[in-house]
Amino acid sequence: MKPSAIPVKRPFPVDILEAIAAAVFDAALPCPSSPLDPLYLPNTANMPTSSPSAFPAPHWSEPVARKTLANMCLVSKDFYYAAKPWLWRRIEVNLPRNWLRLLDEICGEDEEHTPPQVIPTILMPVSTDGYPHLVVTSPPSSLSTPVPDNNVAMLSTKRVTQLANVITMPDKDMRKRTVPLDLLSPGVSRDPSPRRLRARSPGRWRFIRDVNRRIHAEPGLYVPTPVYSRPGRYVRHLDFNHFRTISMRHFVGDGTRFVTEARLERLLKEMPNLRVFGATELIESAVSANVLAELILRGLPYNGAPVRGRGAVRLKHEMEEADDEERRAEYKPLEALDFCGCASPIFATSLQQFVKETGLGLSYKPAQPKRLASGHFNGHAKEPSLIPVPLRTFPGLRRLCLDGVASVSPDILSAFVCSFPSLTHLDLASTCCTPTLLQALAATPTIRLHSLSLSRCSRLTSESITDFLIDGGAVTEGIRELSLYGDATAPCPLTRWDLGRIVTEAKCFIRGQLEYLDLSGSALDKSHLAGFSPQPSLRSLGLNFLGANISMHEGTEGRTEGLTLGDIRDFLFNKAPNVEIVTLVGSTPELTGTIHDGSPHASPAKLTASKGAISIALHSQLLLPLCVPACISSDSPNYSPPEPPTRLRVVELSAFTLSCLGTGAFGWKIVKSRGGRAWYVDSTAVWADGALRRGVQEGKGKEVRVCLERWACEGSPHGVGWHARKMEVLHGQGMFGREDGLYGAVSFAYAG
Incomplete structure (x- = not known):
């Protein structure tokens, strides 16, 4: 009897191993169609789905994918070489010790x-x-x-x-x-x-x-390509969103700064394929002019060193600058930059130095009159005689976030932002943005904005925003996510008249393509809601602090009674039935329990309703009519209950209003963030397999309901919230992006 043959383990083909590693990495990327919900865990046992689905999860969490790739590197040498590029593709620096290890792994040595x-x-x-x-x-x-x-x-x-x-x-x-x-x-x-x-x-x-030059000079000579083992060439994504230094100096280092200018610049030089970079206020002192040059001056064409004549001697610093320009020309240009929270004078000085050294700025040229449909030029249109034009541009960058960069002067900010003519996502919240910047953006023919945030920009005027949204042409007609958020301290500058023009004339409003809209702090009233075109794509609507700017821009005749819960209910029912999230902090008298007297100068509001009346008004006038289907009896065996009239399932409310609701009713739970924001959430409404299901008690989606109930009792972790106030630009998710860490605090925690 012949002995059985020992099976021989045959290695997988290289392309199959690389496909497996790529699939693991892609499983952690956010899906284009978001369910607007946090990532409910633990549910990683189910395969992620690309449709709007909270269960199964739309994607894996980043730590799960990173751990999976790290385990793949330990299987075999073939798996190691296939998974290593994907393991290093995305780097999120969280602790100083990991930052120092990253420097040693990619750069290999310290400065000294x-x-x-x-x-x-x-x-x-x-x-x-x-x-x-x-x-x-x-x-x-x-x-x-x-x-x-x-x-x-x-x-x-x-x-x-x-x-x-x-x-x-x-x-x-x-x-x-x-x-x-x-x-x-x-x-x-x-x-x-x-x-x-x-x-x-x-x-x-x-x-x-x-080596490359001499290879081309000697075509008959074979030269093997030098292999460099450092993983810097694999890195595509680098951010410091989770970086912390609190209490770390006792364990790592001797009290000096961890992320310094020299270290960060040296690290960026080792990453020729970097496409995404995110900074925070904890490392803003390291973002110097040289670091900005390494980030932005990538992928530009190299025209060669300037010729200074026969016998001219090039200085050492000139040779280094020429070498840097030639080296950066071979690097990939950045696609996304996030400087959220970098508001220190050090960062402002570095940005100013970079703008001056690179020759950024705005020049003015005569505006060409627009040609009418009849072929004649319109010489009577109200147009500026001079339009700003950037002196130098970087066409590679597409997404830019400057949320909270308030220390940069308006002229430097305008010169910096206008130097990117291919923008699709732009966040200028809480900056010194001026009408000149909006005018320059509207005059750039290659910009196609998809997401725009002008929240809390106190230097903007009502006329400048109106002209930008109405007369912006191709720059603004494709906007799907628009935030004009304002509050009591920094109201939206739009007047009632200009807001009415935007609602009825701006193409992004007329076409009904808006998916995210925030008009908090504006003078929105019932007449504006009546002028809205149907908004079938709208999913998240912000209506906080309505009427906060009336006393600033309007006179006595501009005062109105404001919106009521009935007005908002009718708008959602008739024109925006697909809205899932609405914010109503300090907007309607039924929720605040206060009214104003009729005097020309608004006197302090007085409490007129009890806590029980506020809870009854919210449920009877808004939630039950919009979230509960009509009761229709039928004896047919194939009868299926009708769908609710709208998809409303999350309402953001003030702390006072939530205190009137107790622990919730009819399956609605109170979920608080780690900051000052809180939401009233329908725990029985779950996106499952691409469909919104209500009344979930058992079966698929039960895990989501249990998770929401746990958050309501024990508190929510970081990054949990709805209706973000910061634009996510690193992955291109815009105002629907899910972020935690320092970015998540700005998006979902800060009340202002």
């Missing part, structure tokens, strides 16, 4: 340990036996890692194809020069050593450049 005068060159002296030979000598003895003399190798060109750690090229001056061994051989072929000779990124880049 960088060996001086490491300039790699290549040589090929002529041999006496008729064959060209290569000489690779050790570095100078003055460096920290000496190499014995017997490491000098004499090789013929026929053996170059067999040894990947030797690169040969002819040199005209026939002089022997030194090449650091770390630039010639991959790191996996030798034992790692923290004190090994290494070169900085510009020096390493010059080495690769010389």
